[in-house]
Amino acid sequence: MTRRANVLTDVFCVLIVILSLMFLMSFPTSLSAKVTGICSNCHTMHNSQNGDDVARTGTGVGWDGSGQLTGGSTAGGAQMTTLITSCVGCHTSTTNQTVVNLGGSSIPIVYNTVQPVQPLAGGNFYWVAQGDDTKGHNVYGISAADSNLGEAPGFTGGACGSGSRCHVSLAQPPSPSNFNRGSCQGCHVFTYHHEDNGVYRFLKGHGASIGSSLSNARRNITTYPDYVLGVEDSDWEKTTSAVDHNYYKGTTTAYTNDGDELTNQQTLTSFCSGCHGDFHGPQSGNDGMGSASPWIRHPTDIALPATGEYSSYNPVTAYSTEAPVAWVNPSTPDRAEAIVMCLSCHKAHGSDQSDMLRWDYTDMIVASGNSGGCFTCHTDKN
Template sequence: MIPAALSGNHVLKPTRSNKVTWTGLFLLYFCLVATVCHAKVEGSCSNCHTMHNSQDGAAMAQGGTGTTLLMDDCVGCHSSATAETIVNGTPIVFNTTVAPANPLAGGNFYWVGRGGAENDVYGHNVWGISEEDANITAAEGAPGNIFGAGCTTSCHKSLVIENVFGKRGCQGCHTEVAHHDDSKPWFRFLKGHINSGAYVLGIEAPDWEQDGGSDPSLRNVYKGVDGPITWGGGTGITAGHSISAFCLGCHAGFHKDMGVTSPWLRHPNNILLPSTGEYGAYDPVDNYSNEAPVAYLNIDAPSRDEAVITCLSCHRAHGSDQPDMLRWDYANMPEGTGCYTCHSTKK
């Protein structure tokens, strides 16, 4: 039985019938109020788990979506039929019926969740939220995917594949799903599936940036590296633990042959944000813009000289109201916004 505090605001949007048997995924963040700075939950175990899958004389539920005796799966706990993005202390990443009032740092699945090819461009397609991307063939997999051979049922190709045990849907990225303690260093439960050292470092905003990061104490601090990302050592995720190295797991083609100096083949990533010229006007430490967040070489002591451009400097992780999950309207950028946050002399 789902507690009354949750049942009115957490709506599980079915995209498959009862064959949907999600692996418990991970409650993504919390099923009850969490401590403001960490990922662990506080309170009774029964707030998230049920002992025998039956309560108050009700019949045993059959074919449900919860495993490990969870009350709900991650999509169910982190969805809302309202426009609110924090409900009973739980961060909401999927507003099912109306657009979110104040999307959190990762954005929101509302737009891609509307379905259809015209909406697939607005976010990651995730099991339990949307169908396969109608604009990309199953053989192509994720944009920038270079791991297609011998990986036909991999989460590296799609997060909507049905039979990838433990790796589909939200758990394709957020692999560590239990919120019992803070013993692991991983930022937002982001970690690879094989190597124990393939995790992301960072500092989480206590309100998940619901206020847009205007308050310095309410910002995510992302880990960055300065140098081309390689698959393994050096600046790879096992050594650098950066957010962009994690994105490389599915979108490695976007990092390949990028170069290290101008002229750039693609927009540079994992380089220091220059402090001179047109870039000198943007100081993300003292004059932060939620439209162009950066990472830092040292997350414990962020400094302007160590600000790093990352994938999240332009994109939302889950989805947004803009194509390609961009943080701004690429066709309509007033002075000082969007691209012009960093490229301050261009208009």
């Protein structure tokens, strides 16, 4: 090869590298979800310091404005995995801030005891804790059982005997009948704080055919791949923009049964359907949503058409965190693969609206020129 041809090849190679870097940068990439920081931020080896108990328990535990864990009472004795407090305690703040920074560790807050300034992606348990049962999932450690709902609406599981308790209520204390899970762990059944294993926000089921005990073997995601996929925003959507947000997994494949769909689909909607099975599918009598217009329930895990009224919402370029969508491939979002999901209208933990909606449903009025909420997608119904 001549010298000139070599130079041209080099220039070409550099160009290819630059172009592929630009290509990669234009797509969301998964960031580290592992905890960081010094061990003592979260662990206490002997639960003893200067002879006093360290771990905190009971109602009212949370991080204060100076980064101290306060409230509740100190707990004697050994603690699970030597942690300084419970799930609720470590994810609670007594300030209005939703990310607590302790030298080196950032803790996402899901329950603020005062009204949060900027709730994270899942919303916040603040409102349901104020006593309005319609504004959040009622979970043990934060609120009493829901006074309106005796079980998860749309629940399709079997008899609600021992072991079905999480589908009926997440507000029961730990006991063998909820496999000592319930509360946060009714949904975040297994946690992986020290791993980057690709489970979106620790949303994994318990594996089909649970039997009488929930063995820790079911934590294994290769043997039990019933978990949600997605690309996690690094600050849990404390700050957002058209390209700075979570990317959820969706699908256009019809569900065929209730038990295995989280394994089959790995979508956010199939996760919610684990407890609210009737609201998506599969179709059987009055269960499910139907398979085409006219729908019998608002459809989810279906494509957001790029035609008609829906053509005015392009979530690739103008994503709305008020009415988000999921994607067939969350790491390569494509307009033709935008998907309607449960979280298009709901928050997962709770919100300032009834039914944990993302907006005020009473503002959705025909012929008033309104925008946002339902009108984000149904652009010609305002």
